[in-house]
Amino acid sequence: MGEKNILAYFKSPEEAEGAARKLNALRALDVSIDRFTRYSEQNSGLFQSLADRTGMPAMLHGSDLASSSGVLSAADPSNSGMSHGGQGGPTGHDILLTAVVDEGIHHQALRIVEEAGGMM
CATH class of the missing domain: 3.30.70.2750 (Alpha-Beta Plaits)
Structure with a gap:
């Protein structure tokens, strides 16, 4: 069979x-x-709203977040501080x-x- x-x-x-x-x-x-998950499991729990930081470059420069999944997560509308995110994960x-x-x-x-x- x-x-x-x-x-x-x-x-x-x-x-x-x-x-x-x-x-x-x-x-x-x-x-x-x-x-x-929506992006890579390795970065889960590491993100705050960009409103709490100085922007995406500060979020990524010299950090573990510079991977492609880190860039995707940082660029997500839910991290902008200006949006509720929309689609969700x-x-x-x-x-x-x-x-x-x-x-x-x-x-x-x-x-x-x-x-x-x-x-x-």
């Missing part, structure tokens, strides 16, 4: 881990759980469970993911 993949989004790591345990008990071929379902299962158990695996709160 062939293989099928599953990509499911969860609200919390605990929900995803519960589904992963059940999928592993079902003998899934591969299961992984990752969190994603990933909220709610920011945990990604990726699984590869045998074709024969695919429907059962999908049910497990849905019952655990996963969104596909």
Whole structure:
């Protein structure tokens, strides 16, 4: 038989881990759980509004923030102090469970993911 993949989004790591345990008990071929953010995870929590600083150059010069994700984060409208930001980032379902299962158990695996709160 062939293989099928599953990509499911969860609200919390605990929900995803519960589904992963059940999928592993079902003998899934591969299961992984990752969190994603609007930009790079490495810079999360480091930004204040530019209204509290002297501007983007000061924010980036001589800092770890000079990476491409740092530039993107600093240039975001939500950091300007002049905007509420608009679009927002990933909220709610920011945990990604990726699984590869045998074709024969695919429907059962999908049910497990849905019952655990996963969104596909």
